[in-house]
Amino acid sequence: MSAKVFAISNQKGGTGKTTLSMNFAAGLARRGRTLVVDADPQGSAGQWAGLASDERPFPVSVISLGGSLAREINRFREDYQYIVIDCPPTLETDVTRLALSVSDAVLIPVLPSPIDLWASIRIADAIEQAQMSNPKLEAFLVINQLEPRSALSRAMQQALAEFEIISLNNVLRRRAVYRTSAIEGASVYCMGKRGESAAQEIDAIIEEISQ
Amino acid sequence: MNQNVASKLANSVRQAKETQVTDKAATAEKPVATAKSEEAPRPALLTSRRVWPD
Numbered sequence: 429m430s431a432k433v434f435a436i437s438n439q440k441g442g443t444g445k446t447t448l449s450m451n452f453a454a455g456l457a458r459r460g461r462t463l464v465v466d467a468d469p470q471g472s473a474g475q476w477a478g479l480a481s482d483e484r485p486f487p488v489s490v491i492s493l494g495g496s497l498a499r500e501i502n503r504f505r506e507d508y509q510y511i512v513i514d515c516p517p518t519l520e521t522d523v524t525r526l527a528l529s530v531s532d533a534v535l536i537p538v539l540p541s542p543i544d545l546w547a548s549i550r551i552a553d554a555i556e557q558a559q560m561s562n563p564k565l566e567a568f569l570v571i572n573q574l575e576p577r578s579a580l581s582r583a584m585q586q587a588l589a590e591f592e593i594i595s596l597n598n599v600l601r602r603r604a605v606y607r608t609s610a611i612e613g614a615s616v617y618c619m620g621k622r623g624e625s626a627a628q629e630i631d632a633i634i635e636e637i638s639q
Numbered sequence: 640m641n642q643n644v645a646s647k648l649a650n651s652v653r654q655a656k657e658t659q660v661t662d663k664a665a666t667a668e669k670p671v672a673t674a675k676s677e678e679a680p681r682p683a684l685l686t687s688r689r690v691w692p693d
Binding site (some may be wrong): 431542545546583586 | 644645646647648649650652653655656659
């Protein structure tokens, strides 16, 4: 077994990297043994899992790694089927570069707002750079916090075509359950009826990138 | 209306990309500062007029 490694990255803060990392990892954990690597110095993924109760632990182990990330991930590859790296909100760090160098795919959450789109443009360069040393690296844009009634949200797919990175057809809508699940140290899969639609969104994203 | 928003958003992304390319080119062409350039005469404004109060 050699784990498939996913980096969740965007140099813009607040785009939902940790929310996507944790729920994506929880979805993957239903398919195989999964590990989350918290590579963000803010440590949000670790905090999230730390809020889980003893009765209902977060379904995925979370470890913090920095400069030794590439070496450690290669060590874990044989023990897990999936590894998800929650990257720091910057491209100007060795940690992000290392994460992209060992990943099979990078998911880039983007918010349906012009400012977030402008700030996300440089990620394409970073991925191009990473692909020179890691040609297998695939990249996918994931629209996060979509509001179907908003004209801006509906305009996103056309705008994302400018990025020259594949934009997933499946998106994450703006839902309170993504935030409340963090408070409870849970994934949307454990939020009962409230989390059903969100869990379907995560599953759809996993299915789409698995094709 | 919605098509208008979509076009504006796509155009804004295109412009941001072009600005980035221009910025990169400008950075690449920017001459490296040398001792000689540091010795160049200071602009008249700075030498002949006091622009900040003490």
